[in-house]
Amino acid sequence: MERCTQEDRFHDYVLSEYAPRAPHAGKLRSVSFLHASFEAAGVEGEGREIVELVREGLGSFRTVWGVKLADGAAAPAGWELYFYDFERAHADLSIERVRAILAPRLDVDARDARVLPWHMFSIGFDVEGLRAPRPASVPAHVYLDMRSYELQGDELSFENIYTFHDPRAEIDEVLHRLRASAHFGSGPSRPAGLSPLARHARSESLATLVPPHLFRCGGRVCVANKRTCDALYFSRVGSRALARFLRDRSWPAALRELADVHAAELDHLLWDVGIDFRASDAGVRVVRSAVYGSF
Numbered sequence: 085m086e087r088c089t090q091e092d093r094f095h096d097y098v099l100s101e102y103a104p105r106a107p108h109a110g111k112l113r114s115v116s117f118l119h120a121s122f123e124a125a126g127v128e129g130e131g132r133e134i135v136e137l138v139r140e141g142l143g144s145f146r147t148v149w150g151v152k153l154a155d156g157a158a159a160p161a162g163w164e165l166y167f168y169d170f171e172r173a174h175a176d177l178s179i180e181r182v183r184a185i186l187a188p189r190l191d192v193d194a195r196d197a198r199v200l201p202w203h204m205f206s207i208g209f210d211v212e213g214l215r216a217p218r219p220a221s222v223p224a225h226v227y228l229d230m231r232s233y234e235l236q237g238d239e240l241s242f243e244n245i246y247t248f249h250d251p252r253a254e255i256d257e258v259l260h261r262l263r264a265s266a267h268f269g270s271g272p273s274r275p276a277g278l279s280p281l282a283r284h285a286r287s288e289s290l291a292t293l294v295p296p297h298l299f300r301c302g303g304r305v306c307v308a309n310k311r312t313c314d315a316l317y318f319s320r321v322g323s324r325a326l327a328r329f330l331r332d333r334s335w336p337a338a339l340r341e342l343a344d345v346h347a348a349e350l351d352h353l354l355w356d357v358g359i360d361f362r363a364s365d366a367g368v369r370v371v372r373s374a375v376y377g378s379f
Contacts, residue, residue, distance in 0.1 A: 086113040088352075093145040096303055096319050097356035097376040098204075099168040104352040105322065111349045114377030117342060118163075121151040124336045125159040130214040134189050135379060138165065141185035142176065150358075150376045155369075159336055164208040164225075172203075179205055179224050179235070187219065194224035197238040202226040205235075243311065248304045261307040262293065265314045267363040289367035293359060295332070297325045302354060310360070313371055317358040323350040326375070329357050333373040353377075 088108045095101050115135065122131030138147050148166035153159075169177045182205075183192035190209055196202075206225045213220030223236035225243065232243045249258050262268050268289060293316055299305070303319025321329070327343035343350065356376035361368045 085116045086119070087111065088113055094353070095145065095148065095378040096354060097148050097150070097166070097317070097378075098319070099146075099148055099166075099378065100303075102320065102354055105354065106352040108352040111352055112346055113379065114353050114355065115149070115379035117339065117375065117377060118149050118151060118379070120339055120342050121160045121163070124338050125161065125211050127211055127214040130189070131163070134165075134186065134209070134214075137185055137188060138182075139379065141181070142167075144379065146177075148376060148378045150374050152372060152374045153333070153335055154372050156334065162208060162210045164206050166204055166206040168204045170203045172201075179226075182207065189214070189219055191219040191221045192224055193221045193237055194235040195238045196226075196235070198240075200226055200228065200235075202228055244315075245309045246306055247308075248306050251299050251301060251305045258294070258305050258307060259290075262290070262316075265307075265309070267314045267361055267368055268293075292368065292370065293361060297321075297328055298357065301325075303356070313360045313362045315358055315360045317356060319356045320354040321357060323347060323353055323355065326350075326355045326357065329373070330375075333359075333370065335373070 088111050090109045092108060092113065093101060094104050118135070119128065119132060122128045146167075148168070150164040150166065151160050152162040152164065154161060167177055167182060179192070179194055179196045183194065186192055186207065190207065190213065192207055204227045206227075207222060208225065209220065209222055213222060223234050226233050226235050226240075230246045232246070233240045234243055247261060251258065298318040298321060301318040301321045306317035306319070308315040308317070323343065324347070327340070327347065330340045330343055358374040358376070359370050360372040361370050363369075
């Protein structure tokens with residue numbers, strides 16, 4: 085458990101700063117959830133080392149983290165660290181610099197030979213990589229104008245497209261993006277052209293993907309198109325909504341208990357959550373969920 089000081093800063097998953105929702109000094113930092121996820125996967129020491137390497141190399145309150153859970157899995161198997169510099173104003177932040185920082189634990193196989201105009205990049209790793217006797221080789225992921233690419237060596241391969249929407253003013257855009265998804269459901273895009281069974285399946289799918297307690301988030305809703313699935317992200321949800329999200333998506337008991345038992349020590353925080361989904365006979369199937377915070 086890590087506890088806030090009066091000087092702590094708070095950021096969402098695009099490293100945009102927000103004011104804490106309640107007095108925060110002495111309460112839990114969001115990185116406590118990250119540490120608990122490492123512990124649930126049996127790699128607490130290895131994961132903590134990565135957090136400390138980044139803090140020592142870049143300082144505090146500059147890094148976004150994500151915990152990824154395959155639907156139905158007993159423990160998280162993957163994590164990702166995100167590094168932002170929208171204006172490219174920080175001389176100490178580069179893929180090369182982060183590669184050097186993480187070298188004791190990870191071998192970041194990525195070279196920015198083109199001097200790419202990224203606004204952020206990320207490094208992902210998994211349980212096997214953390215347990216490996218030597219630093220595991222991992223690529224970087226670079227983000228350019230709502231697109232992401234995997235960068236392995238000096239080779240780029242396209243990954244995802246992202247669009248961001250205000251859930252209060254742009255709900256029609258969100259619904260349009262969902263209904264146009266290859267994974268949302270079969271049949272015509274207009275519900276009136278579907279059979280009653282198909283309409284029911286699409287309604288159930290929509291309720292799964294955009295439950296009201298997430299759609300009422302304080303930030304933006306992001307819709308992503310990926311190689312093998314599509315995804316929705318909800319920014320700046322409260323700790324109570326996080327606890328419900330963890331229950332709905334059957335996260336490990338230790339992480340659900342952290343959100344429930346320590347609710348009063350998390351009430352100052354906002355979180356970001358994501359759902360990856362694919363088409364299925366029943367409408368859509370959630371294949372992965374994720375939680376984001378910062379340190």
